[in-house]
Amino acid sequence: MITTIAIGLVVIASFCFAGGALFQHMAVSSDRVSEEQDSLSLAQILSLVRRPRWLLGLGLVMVGACLHLVALSQAPVTVVQPIGILAVPWSVLLAARIYRYRTTPVMWLTVAMTVIGIVGFTVLSTTHSDDRRSTIDLPLMLGAVVLCLAMALTLLLARRSIPMSIRSFAVASAGAILYGLASAATKTLFLHVEQADRFPVPVVVVGAVAILATYAFGGWVIQQAHIIGHPEVVVGSLTTVDPLIAVAYGLVVLSEGVSLTPLVVAGMIIFGAIATGGVAALSRYHPEARQRSLQPVGERA
Numbered sequence: 540m541i542t543t544i545a546i547g548l549v550v551i552a553s554f555c556f557a558g559g560a561l562f563q564h565m566a567v568s569s570d571r572v573s574e575e576q577d578s579l580s581l582a583q584i585l586s587l588v589r590r591p592r593w594l595l596g597l598g599l600v601m602v603g604a605c606l607h608l609v610a611l612s613q614a615p616v617t618v619v620q621p622i623g624i625l626a627v628p629w630s631v632l633l634a635a636r637i638y639r640y641r642t643t644p645v646m647w648l649t650v651a652m653t654v655i656g657i658v659g660f661t662v663l664s665t666t667h668s669d670d671r672r673s674t675i676d677l678p679l680m681l682g683a684v685v686l687c688l689a690m691a692l693t694l695l696l697a698r699r700s701i702p703m704s705i706r707s708f709a710v711a712s713a714g715a716i717l718y719g720l721a722s723a724a725t726k727t728l729f730l731h732v733e734q735a736d737r738f739p740v741p742v743v744v745v746g747a748v749a750i751l752a753t754y755a756f757g758g759w760v761i762q763q764a765h766i767i768g769h770p771e772v773v774v775g776s777l778t779t780v781d782p783l784i785a786v787a788y789g790l791v792v793l794s795e796g797v798s799l800t801p802l803v804v805a806g807m808i809i810f811g812a813i814a815t816g817g818v819a820a821l822s823r824y825h826p827e828a829r830q831r832s833l834q835p836v837g838e839r840a
Contacts, residue, residue: 542618545610549622552610555603557629557774561637562596563587564770567762579766584759604754611722612729615795618665623778624657624814630774649821653775656814657782663807664786682792683720686784690716694760707768708822711776714764717757718777719784724750726789768822775818783811 566587567579587593610619628650635642690713697709728746764773789795 542614545614545619546622548606548610549619550625552603552606553623553625553778554629555599555606556623556777557626557633559596559599559603560626560630560765560774560777561633561770562592562599563762564596564765564773565637566590566593566596567765579762584762587762607722608725611726615665615726615789618661622661623782624654626778627653627771627775627818630771634770643824645824646821649817649824650775652817652820653779653814654817656810656812656817657779659810660783660786660807660814663803663810664790682788683724686716686720686788690714690720690760705819705822707764707772708776708819711761711764711768711773712780714757714760715777715780716784717753717760719781719788721750721753721757722781722785723788723792724753726785727793730793772818772822775821779814779818783815 607619607623631642631646631650693709693713693716697706697713724746728743728750732743761773761777764776790799
């Protein structure tokens with residue numbers, strides 16, 4: 540029953556995330572100086588806090604985050620994280636209505652790929668996860684360092700000569716890696732609190748500060764993705780890469796995957812690749828993306 544409630548909360552959170560991303564995208568786009576601008580300056584970032592539309596988006600994201608955290612406290616990360624993929628079809632429907640463009644069959648095919656991939660990934664991970672066996676004796680810091688390096692490499696790739704049509708996907712994925720790390724670290728923090736006799740209050744406080752800092756930097760990266768891409772792509776990246784990272788962390792570092800077999804792992808990898816490929820295809824075949832140049836970023840004026 541508790542797990543069912545947690546899933547219901549995440550479904551509501553997914554709608555909040557989709558709506559919040561759309562409002563923030565509209566605010567960020569209106570602050571764009573020219574079509575050639577592909578990043579936000581510090582002044583532009585700071586100016587966003589004075590925009591009602593951006594603040595409304597932030598409020599929706601925070602509501603979604605609170606619901607998400609409550610769900611994480613009641614169910615395994617491998618159950619909670621993937622449900623957020625529902626934000627993808629929400630965002631496609633909302634964006635089509637707001638920006639008044641027709642959703643093409645190809646777009647829905649990419650959304651279907653993403654949803655099928657995450658659903659398959661979720662079924663495999665949830666049926667072979669065990670929250671009761673979670674442990675925090677493994678090298679947590681090593682896992683965090685690996686994910687931070689992955690984020691840095693993804694951002695570096697986004698700055699290289701790659702097609703503009705998928706650059707927002709790369710930037711958003713970098714932010715999603717941080718969000719996934721923060722979600723997994725939040726679950727770890729809950730375990731710390733449950734074992735307060737082993738982990739003193741200062742450790743918990745430092746962990747909470749680190750989580751907030753990770754979310755903050757991830758949010759900054761996501762705003763950069765909004766300036767060069769479309770809200771559906773940003774939402775798709777967040778709701779695909781984020782759970783993949785968080786679930787992998789939960790299965791490996793928190794030992795929620797003690798029942799995994801090589802066949803199950805292979806299936807999870809395949810479904811994860813399908814979901815990620817769906818979002819990448821959405822970024823390439825989005826109606827607005829088709830109108831933009833596919834030349835490498837390094838050759839742009």
